[in-house]
Amino acid sequence: MMINLFTKTTRFTICLSFICVSSFSQKLSQNKLKEIASKYAESSIPLLKEILSIPNDAFYPEDIEKNIKWCEVAFKQRAFTTHRIKTATVPLLLAERKHKNAEKTVLIYLQIDGQPVDSTRWFQKSPYRPTLKRLNSNGDWEEVSWEKMTNYEDDWRVFARSASDAKGPVAMFLSALDAAKEFNITPNYNIKIIMDFEEELGSPRLPNAVTENQTLLSADMLIIFDGPRHITNKPTLTFGARGIATLQLTTYGPNVPQHSGHFGNYAPNPALRLAKLLASMKDDQGRVTIKGFYDGISINPATEQILKAVPDNETQIKNRLEIAETDKVGGYYQEAIQYPSLNIRGMQSGWINEKVRTIIPSWARAEIDVRLVLESNPERLLSLINNHIIAEGYHVLKQKPSTEERLKYPKTATLTSEISYQSFRTDFDSEVGLWLTRALKKSFDEDPIRIRMSGGSIPISPFVTTLDIPAVTVPTVNRDNNQHSPNENLRLGNYREGIQTMLAILNEKL
Amino acid sequence: MMINLFTKTTRFTICLSFICVSSFSQKLSQNKLKEIASKYAESSIPLLKEILSIPNDAFYPEDIEKNIKWCEVAFKQRAFTTHRIKTATVPLLLAERKHKNAEKTVLIYLQIDGQPVDSTRWFQKSPYRPTLKRLNSNGDWEEVSWEKMTNYEDDWRVFARSASDAKGPVAMFLSALDAAKEFNITPNYNIKIIMDFEEELGSPRLPNAVTENQTLLSADMLIIFDGPRHITNKPTLTFGARGIATLQLTTYGPNVPQHSGHFGNYAPNPALRLAKLLASMKDDQGRVTIKGFYDGISINPATEQILKAVPDNETQIKNRLEIAETDKVGGYYQEAIQYPSLNIRGMQSGWINEKVRTIIPSWARAEIDVRLVLESNPERLLSLINNHIIAEGYHVLKQKPSTEERLKYPKTATLTSEISYQSFRTDFDSEVGLWLTRALKKSFDEDPIRIRMSGGSIPISPFVTTLDIPAVTVPTVNRDNNQHSPNENLRLGNYREGIQTMLAILNEKL
Structure with missing residues (x-):
């Protein structure tokens, strides 16, 4: 097939050689990635439950300390060194692991704290007691025993504060690291992980901490495991955030x-x-x-093309929000967010x-x-x-x-x-953008949905501006997760595909 | 002096004969009234504390029942018969006492329930634990032992929910009844007392109850012991309310x-x-x-004259509220209330x-x-x-x-x-208006301030419209009483003069 295609246009050839290079770096096939993720989605549930059980409202530093300790143990167990970056309040946590033959370093941002809870409005004993639920025939979420996880369905959900925002992704990443170890996948890049415990407070201490620790944090690019996928729930990459x-x-x-x-x-x-x-x-x-x-x-035609490529179904969004009309800041959803x-x-x-x-x-x-x-x-x-x-x-x-x-x-x-x-925005054709696009495409056999700007905010600009590196977000969770509200949840299918996504990134040659 | 004045104009003669009649009916002198009130302001403090100690938020009917029982006992002890007027929720309480040679009947409205409390914003243990306080040299209210009541000052205050609105006036009236008994004063009118336990809910059951119990409630006039005096804190009569x-x-x-x-x-x-x-x-x-x-x-010249006769000091009001400008519904306070x-x-x-x-x-x-x-x-x-x-x-x-x-x-x-x-409004020269004006003038040796309309509301219109009787309010409490808010209070001087006012009314021939 490659030989045949050599007769095509130059533009196509470039495209082909791109596929070619990436094929060599792919250590695990798409089917294998999927199989491993399925296994780990089930076997890592104790890990997910454990992290979700630790109260993490950043208004209570004594609770935050428990989360920091848990993360230190979790990353040390996976051969990372850890280092507390002190701030005026609670520290940031840096975990680092170097790999043989790695030339570049990828910085990964994880958020551990969660929004405050109003327990009276949660339909379960505690927002910090993860509860498995499925939608019954009356359209209500009914509790399912954790013992049934051996036969779980993708549409079941785990309800807990931070299930989606963003301890779920933390558990996915730890599971992906475990899976990579089991299947002898060693990334060809070094990994630094920066963990934020005051994201929901607006990360007030982060900018200074980044400025004061530039060498410690230095990297070639930043990826962020946070935020919900596009509403179609298909693999998504987000290149910016307000x-x-x-x-x-x-x-x-x-x-x-x-x-x-x-x-x-x-x-x-x-x-x-x-x-x-x-x-x-x-x-x-x-x-x-x-x-x-x-x-x-101003939205120029090139930008408009990027925005309109996102397959939003606005009728569906409005039906979900139960609104007859939207605000008119933009003509359509992606434009509104700009x-x-x-x-x-x-x-x-x-x-x-x-x-x-x-x-x-x-x-x-x-x-x-x-x-x-x-x-x-x-x-x-x-x-x-x-x-x-x-x-x-x-x-x-x-x-x-x-x-x-x-x-x-x-x-x-x-x-x-x-x-x-502040906001950040990375070009689609940057090195980090192309690398992640490749990893996701190979893992899911389709182009990821690429979003110019997410409406939500992540405290990334200190990295982007101070460290001068590009950043891309890899969202994994379901959009209807009640983030920031009572009854926050994570769909199990998203948990499984999240592990698959992160494993694909560990598996993808940079 | 009477003979000399007989030579004056007819108009003056009428005025004189009025003084004459009232002199004969005055059983106690102004000085005696004052002396008795002073005595009872001190001796009735246990009664005041007792009634203020009973929680009375009408959202809690079980608390209201305690108040009803207390009132039944209090009025039975004072030779009244009592009768519960049932409603869909808590009853109204009617107390009645007939007097020898009485021709007319005066209906008296008392309010027993209080606004909800936010205990965290009260500067005392409980809004239902009456606390005696005085203003110290720093301008703070400091607690005073109840034992010091033997040497109390008029500016000391009792802090408790309903101290002013309106259990304070209930205690004043009960004290005035006790004083009248001690000094052998028997009113020349019969008394009916209607007690409302849902005033702060807007007395939703009152209109029906009045309609269904017209015979029970029938009377010649209505007086209401509720609301604050004019801001000058001088004896006041209010002829209407919004x-x-x-x-x-x-x-x-x-x-x-x-x-x-x-x-x-x-x-x-x-x-x-x-x-x-x-x-x-x-x-x-x-x-x-x-x-x-x-x-x-529309405010006609005659009405304007009545309104402007009220000695409001608007600079003082604004300073007290700490506002630089008022709303502009009226040109001045009394007009705004119309x-x-x-x-x-x-x-x-x-x-x-x-x-x-x-x-x-x-x-x-x-x-x-x-x-x-x-x-x-x-x-x-x-x-x-x-x-x-x-x-x-x-x-x-x-x-x-x-x-x-x-x-x-x-x-x-x-x-x-x-x-x-609905609102009500009674003419200044109605029988009830003239009678009360007379009583107050004799008790305090000056014309009471007469207010056309009070801004606040009292559930009087069912009586006025259904029973077709005129109504006048006799306010007694200090205006800066934090009514409806945390730290509601009653000035002891107002408590004393309130007893004097009510005793003067019992003492005044109708």
Whole structure:
């Protein structure tokens, strides 16, 4: 077949020689990879359950320490050296393993901490007690005994905090390392693993730690085992992610809550003030109306082609979210993600439901997140928001107004913000991009879906900018995993294919 | 002095003869009233502490039953008969005492239940453990041993839920009854007392109960021992109160909270939708912009004169609330209260502060109260709000939208409402108005401040409309009592003068 094809165009020849080289480096066949992954998906369940059983809300450093220790043991058992990179709070953990004849080094980013939990909203004993479930004929998730794992089905799921985001991928990778060992696969590159225990806090200590440990972390490229696959649940590579900044905005009414009868029509209501401020920032279709917010972004025809190649089924997305219409920031999903967002992630004033009382609240607060893209300077976006609030007549402070300030300015607001990390984006035809595309194609016998930008954020920009290396994300988990919400879960089929994906990468010559 | 004055004008003569009659009916002098009240303010403290120690959140009927039993015992001990008026939930309690030679019957309304408590925000062990405090030189409220009551100062305060709203007045009235007994004062009218145990829930069962028990409740007039005095803390009579209706408005985003990265710019945000709806209802200065909301209200010169006679010090009010400017519904405080209000009393979406997570929430909710005035039909006001939301593009439902409705309508909202009770207003020169004015003037040697309308609501309209009797409120507590909020309190000077006020009313010939 190769000889025949030599008669084709040059462009095709290049393509062929690419297949050729990769064929030589492929130590295990596609079928073998699949078979091994199936075996390990079952045999590694104790490992998965063990890691998911350790509470990992980063607000509780004593719980985080247990996770760090667990990771140290896990990687040492697999012939890695480990090193704690100290920060002002909990450390980052670096694990390293060198391989014979390796020329390059691949840095792998893993996230160990999880979002806070509201146990009352989980349909199981504890978010930290992994529970196996299957969908019954009534459309409900019913518990399945772990003993039935010997006959598991791909659509069963493991429910636990971080099952998908992102301890599941950690367990997949450890299993892939075990499988590689059993089948004598030695990567032709060295591996460094950097483990983050404050990702859900926005990795506030990561940028400094990277800057201060550049030699320790030096590598040729970065891959990230995090995030959900494309909604079709087919093998996916993601070449970028939006960054994130957060803001907290508070408006004020009377100094303490006042009886709404005695002061309604008289004392200004902070919830109304907050509502007016928020309403002034976006139009009815979710577009930010603050002038200049989208400056610098334009989707050219080449980019549009890349975006439109993603096989999104938007009717399906809308049906899943149960929304009749989407916001109109972009014309379609992939385009929407190329723009920065301004999202109200939380809002509160006074009390609701059974705690309601007839008051004028004394304050109202909105929690906002701004997803960042490469084209927008984060400081500039935050400054636009700050200036907008000032233009709405507010005296904007970084702290609570004093009595003097309250009595001097008709409208006061407190605005604090934090830039967690910037966006990153890697070219499809970079070395790391081509290598991973090759590995996935050979493992699954089809081109992976390649996504220019993920909407979500991962704290990658410190690596990309400080270490000056390209980064690609290898997502493995199911998209409908309730990430960040109650009843987070991981589909077993994704767990199995995740192991297969990571084994394929260990198996693929760089 | 009387003879001299007989030579004056007829108008003056009438005035004089009024003084004459009232002098004869005055059994106790002003000084004696004051002396007795002083004695009882101290001796009745165990009674006050006892009633304040019984939890009275109407969400817990088992606690309410304890309050009912306490009231039954208290009034039976004072020679009243008691009768439970059954409702679908907890009963109302009627206590009755007839007096020799009485021609008329005065119905007295007392409220026993209290607002819910958030114990974590009270600076004492429990909101149901009355605590005596005084302001120290640092401006902090410091606890004082109850043993020091023998040397109490008027500015000391009792902190407890319902200290002011409205168990304090109940204790004052019971003390006044005891004092009247000791000093052989027998009112020349019969007394019926109606006790409400669901006032803070909006007295949902009261209107029906009044309708079904008209004979039991029949009386010539109604007086209400509730609410704070004018801010000057001088003796006050209130001739009306705004009514109240409540609404709950919920907007929807994705069916479950979604990761704000993956869906920010795509899935509509319910908090933004709610903000836009609320913002569309009022202008920047707190005026409702829904057309027709203020229809029917106009302040004529005679009314303006009444309103302006109230000695409000608005600078003082603003300083106390720590606000630089007020809403602009009226030009001044008393005028503002003559209009219906639309107040956001609670608002929530997602989570804030340490519970914040990076999601697009699935819903956002506002709790709204609308204070009613006589000129506005409550159904019409609620309908205006409902129609406004429809005009903003919403499919408005009374319940949560179904999946089909979510997928059919771009914007869905749930709006539920309840009219608790309408406003009432009594003429200053009505029989009850003149009688109470007389009693207070004689007791305190000055004209009481007479207020046309109180901003707050009391469930009086069922009595006024169904029983067709006029009503006047006799407020006694300090205005800065943190009513409905944490650290509710009652100033001891107000407790003392409250007893004096009620004793003066028992003492005054009707």
